[in-house]
Amino acid sequence: MKLGSARLPACASAIAVIALAAVLRGDGGAPSAQSAAGGQAGSTAAPLLAEQAFKNIQALKGISAADFMGTMGIMTAALGFDCSECHVAAGTDKVDWAADTPRKVIARRMVNMVTAINQNNFAGRQLVTCWTCHRGRDKPVVTPNLDLVYGMPTLEPDDLVVASVPGLPKPDEIIDKYLQALGGAQRLAGITSFTATGTSIGFGGFGGGGAVQIYAKAPDQRSTIIEFKNAPGRDASIRSYDGTTGWNKTPLTVLGEYQLSGSELDGARLDAQMAFPSQVKRVLTDRRTLQPATINDRDVDVVQGNGSGRLFATLYFDKQTGLLTRMVRYGNSPIGRLPTQIDYADYREVDGVKLPFRFTFAWLDGRDAFQLNDVRINVPIDAAKFGRPTSLESKR
Incomplete structure (x- = not known):
């Protein structure tokens, strides 16, 4: 879900977390037995991995369940989606996490595609992401908008800057x-x-x-x-x-x-x-x-x-x-x-x-x-x- 999106009320944050967890599951919606209440017995336990918490993880193995949830946030923000657009009856007690919808299949393919682009062209640096193309849309814009071309440009600063800008206070x-x-x-x-x-x-x-x-x-x-x-x-x-x-x-x-x-x-x-x-x-x-x-x-x-x-x-x-x-x-x-x-x-x-x-x-x-x-x-x-x-x- 994207903050400010007309598709999902701001109050539905908790529903979103429930729904996002299964975007890349192939079957079964409930957490695995290892992720139940006793799955992390103490503060010294190793982080719970995505494939331990959820079933049939395919494209995002080896990361923690917490980072998996953050990854789901990136996807939904980039596409302007709410949970129900990938999961049947999401947000209700009738949700079917196991239903392998076409959008889930595409999501897996997109993860692999973006990873390959960055590895093959940018030495693995994340210079291409979901947001690079989608910008809040399910389908990227492919045609230049002339009002934007000739209008006042919207400048978006880089996230990471490696050195101070000259002439400014230290x-x-x-x-x-x-x-x-x-x-x-x-x-x-x-x-x-x-x-x-x-x-x-x-x-x-x-x-x-x-x-x-x-x-x-x-x-x-x-x-x-x-x-x-x-x-x-x-x-x-x-x-x-x-x-x-x-x-x-x-x-x-x-x-x-x-x-x-x-x-x-x-x-x-x-x-x-x-x-x-x-x-x-x-x-x-x-x-x-x-x-x-x-x-x-x-x-x-x-x-x-x-x-x-x-x-x-x-x-x-x-x-x-x-x-x-x-x-x-x-x-x-x-x-x-x-x-x-x-x-x-x-x-x-x-x-x-x-x-x-x-x-x-x-x-x-x-x-x-x-x-x-x-x-x-x-x-x-x-x-x-x-x-x-x-x-x-x-x-x-």
Whole structure:
């Protein structure tokens, strides 16, 4: 599903995750026995592979189930599809995952085609993806539109830029301005933990908004718990990272709870680290300044840096206030980059430092908007808050 698409309401994110999981299955819709609730007994277990979680994986073997789900997000975003366009009765209890529809067969063929193009022509670099041709359509446009040819061009910057643009402020100058705008590097370095409570709007079709709790402890532990109190019997949605291992638990999805791996684990680590702004220079290396941009009619300075693994992130700072407006981090999948965008707003002062009380977390399969009403700094936090969601949920 594509955010903003008329074909799928924004509240249907959870349905999408269920449906997307079977795009490349040849038979059987239910997870295999190994992917059931006991399939990952502890945080030291190896990541669950796609072929272990689902049946008859053909084109995407050898990647984690988590990265498989991200790959499905790339496909649906590129084609502007919702789940039902590949799966009979998707989004209902009558869905037939086993039905091998023509679009599933084509999807497998397209994965192999794109892989071959990149290997044979670009030394394996992902210069051609689903998005390269489809751009939100099931069939790529093949004829030039003269209004576009002679109209004002729409410039789309490259995701990855390898060096700073000459003549612009140095990246550390922009970051220093940001730290000063928040209250100064010294005060920020004194923050060792925080808790926050508020509301979340995301999966409206499955219980409406939720009550959110956020726990963070320096340098790299963080958890987000969303409880759906207006939907009796519905489990909480929990995302946790303890500094080494990460977990995601989302109700009404085919995987339910799973251990993070690959790009998703790298992303959870960066999110936990960036919760403490004094660390930004340490966690993002090889920093470079990109061309300035505009977000919501406001000029922004742009800095990019590398995280762990192959992850990299682009930060957008309001040129006037110096505050962080947006972060887009990019992970990897077999068929293209996985963007995750976090927008920050409503900065308020708490104990001498400014923190964002409103932020939006968007990925290819959905979007959550958070509004905080209370943030407390340097409070003790039980280490269990950052553990596996099932154990965490039992302690609430």
